[in-house]
Amino acid sequence: MDEWCGLMGCWLCGLYSVLAMLVVARLLVVTARGHNGEGIEHTQFSRHSHHGQGAPGRGRGAGARHPLKLIKCLLVTKPKKLKLPPGPWTLPLIGSMHHLVSNPLPYRAMRDLAHKHGPLMMLWLGEVPTVVVSSPEAAQAITKTHDITFADRHMNSTVGIFTFNGMDLIFGSYGEQWRQLRKLSVQELLSAARVQSFQRIREEEVGRFMQSLATSATAGTAVDLSKMIASFVNDTFVRESIGSRCKYQDEYLDALGTAMRMAAELSVANIFPSSRLLQNLSTALRRAMACRDWMAHIIGQIIRETKEAMDRADKTSNESFISVLLRLQKEASLPIELTDHIVMALMIDLFSAGSDSASTTLTWCMTELIRYPATMARAQSEVREAFKGKTTTITEDELARANLSYLKCVAKEALRLHCPVPLLLPRKCRETCQVMGYDIPKGTCVFVNVWAICRDAKYWEDPEEFRPERFENSSLDYKGTDYEFLPFGSGRRMCPGGNLGLANMELALASLLYHFDWKLPSGVEPKNVDVCEAPGLVAKKNTGLVLHPVVSRVFAPVNMPN
Numbered sequence: 001m002d003e004w005c006g007l008m009g010c011w012l013c014g015l016y017s018v019l020a021m022l023v024v025a026r027l028l029v030v031t032a033r034g035h036n037g038e039g040i041e042h043t044q045f046s047r048h049s050h051h052g053q054g055a056p057g058r059g060r061g062a063g064a065r066h067p068l069k070l071i072k073c074l075l076v077t078k079p080k081k082l083k084l085p086p087g088p089w090t091l092p093l094i095g096s097m098h099h100l101v102s103n104p105l106p107y108r109a110m111r112d113l114a115h116k117h118g119p120l121m122m123l124w125l126g127e128v129p130t131v132v133v134s135s136p137e138a139a140q141a142i143t144k145t146h147d148i149t150f151a152d153r154h155m156n157s158t159v160g161i162f163t164f165n166g167m168d169l170i171f172g173s174y175g176e177q178w179r180q181l182r183k184l185s186v187q188e189l190l191s192a193a194r195v196q197s198f199q200r201i202r203e204e205e206v207g208r209f210m211q212s213l214a215t216s217a218t219a220g221t222a223v224d225l226s227k228m229i230a231s232f233v234n235d236t237f238v239r240e241s242i243g244s245r246c247k248y249q250d251e252y253l254d255a256l257g258t259a260m261r262m263a264a265e266l267s268v269a270n271i272f273p274s275s276r277l278l279q280n281l282s283t284a285l286r287r288a289m290a291c292r293d294w295m296a297h298i299i300g301q302i303i304r305e306t307k308e309a310m311d312r313a314d315k316t317s318n319e320s321f322i323s324v325l326l327r328l329q330k331e332a333s334l335p336i337e338l339t340d341h342i343v344m345a346l347m348i349d350l351f352s353a354g355s356d357s358a359s360t361t362l363t364w365c366m367t368e369l370i371r372y373p374a375t376m377a378r379a380q381s382e383v384r385e386a387f388k389g390k391t392t393t394i395t396e397d398e399l400a401r402a403n404l405s406y407l408k409c410v411a412k413e414a415l416r417l418h419c420p421v422p423l424l425l426p427r428k429c430r431e432t433c434q435v436m437g438y439d440i441p442k443g444t445c446v447f448v449n450v451w452a453i454c455r456d457a458k459y460w461e462d463p464e465e466f467r468p469e470r471f472e473n474s475s476l477d478y479k480g481t482d483y484e485f486l487p488f489g490s491g492r493r494m495c496p497g498g499n500l501g502l503a504n505m506e507l508a509l510a511s512l513l514y515h516f517d518w519k520l521p522s523g524v525e526p527k528n529v530d531v532c533e534a535p536g537l538v539a540k541k542n543t544g545l546v547l548h549p550v551v552s553r554v555f556a557p558v559n560m561p562n
């Protein structure tokens, strides 16, 4: 039993080959115990209408798993009328999946559907009831008014494997463990002081990056800038995470890339979470387990090596993420036990949340600047004026003093036009509640389509244009309270790592614009530069950004470590 070829490509062949098995599987759902104990929620109410409107629920709950109990349940349970949000017509078993196949990028297909069905729209991803939010008002209702009700994450079977069943911070259920991990992250790992303590690492890695671009510029060769940005951010992030370069880095990042792709796939196991048969037959889940075990093996090795190093030299300054976590584990002063498994799950979280998002943002900044030469010229002149005459790496102190307001607008505009996490991370409704006049049943998965909101002409003038000026003299910020602009999310589950993410890209952006001019390969016009996103949780650029760097302000590296 395999996944539906990526997100949903080839879905028809997948559909027909699995349909028969799904019918059997649905029947088995009644008697089989749910795979993850969440079967109650997934089958708590049913979908009768072909217009996606909820019909009276039949109360198929935990007690209904036994056939006799099911009959009793059907006889005695009074149907409870739910007024579900509107949505497109559904098919048996696959629900609304056929509406999403028109586009490999689900947030685009969801935006088109929301135009017809409204800002609070009901979809069925197989048996998973799903609400898609597509307006600032609806986003505010979910992440502020009803924040605590939607403070859980929806975790599909694949993500369950990668997070040791939600033992982590990103997908952990809202509860004591999550609260402690969140507090630990905000106060110890991602605090302003910790971010600042990595300043030297960032400056060295930017220096190395500029040096390698200068070499290509001298040789007159083109570079794949998106690839170079990804390795620069990865190198920086690995050093922030474990304190040094890592011999397992390439293997680990390969496995992580696979994990990120798999987590976003709508595999059969993920859309029928209550079917134990499908979970057991899924090759996708077996591959996920192998990939998770490989990552755990590498992190386990890093944990062992770090513990040994910590025992040898009791160094506490400039701690990396892993040494902070292992110190806290040793001190045992937290209200929860920080087991090696939790440390592993947190390390996987930090890597998956921190690296791609920052490199993706920086790549989109450069892509759009290339597409808009006048904007590039304005950004370059601001940077070149601020650091006039400088030939060595710009430092973060200098960057902070220069207070480059236009460059900040460039970063904001890239985050608007290319939200790195277009659907945020899925939330789960903890209690049936009413939002904007509709019932959202317990267990519903909720996506906030920030990508669609950020491109909605109701809130943005010329939304498809890259215009950093729109943020000049504007108080709009990504603090999570301007609901038309939520690249870092909002509410209790908002991103705690924004400061680090921005710090990991801002100095590089300023340096790329200060030291180099950028030319497209001959024959390519700025407006023809590809802006398609790749499928996945993070909306990376689908194709490489191939450019010629031309030295404009000489770069002379100093004291470059190995």
Ligand code: HEM
Pocket: 169, 170, 171, 182, 185, 190, 349, 350, 351, 353, 354, 355, 357, 358, 361, 420, 421, 424, 425, 426, 486, 487, 488, 489, 490, 491, 492, 493, 494, 495, 496, 497, 498, 500, 501, 502
């Ligand atoms: C430009 C960089 C980044 C962007 C655009 C970004 C975006 C996001 C978004 C949209 C969410 C989901 C928020 C929600 O559901 O409301 C999120 C969650 C999260 N991010 Fe980031 N992120 C970035 C960098 C980072 C970094 C550097 C780290 C840490 C190393 C990080 C750690 C996390 C964590 C732990 C969560 C889950 C929080 C929770 O569920 O409680 N992020 N991020």
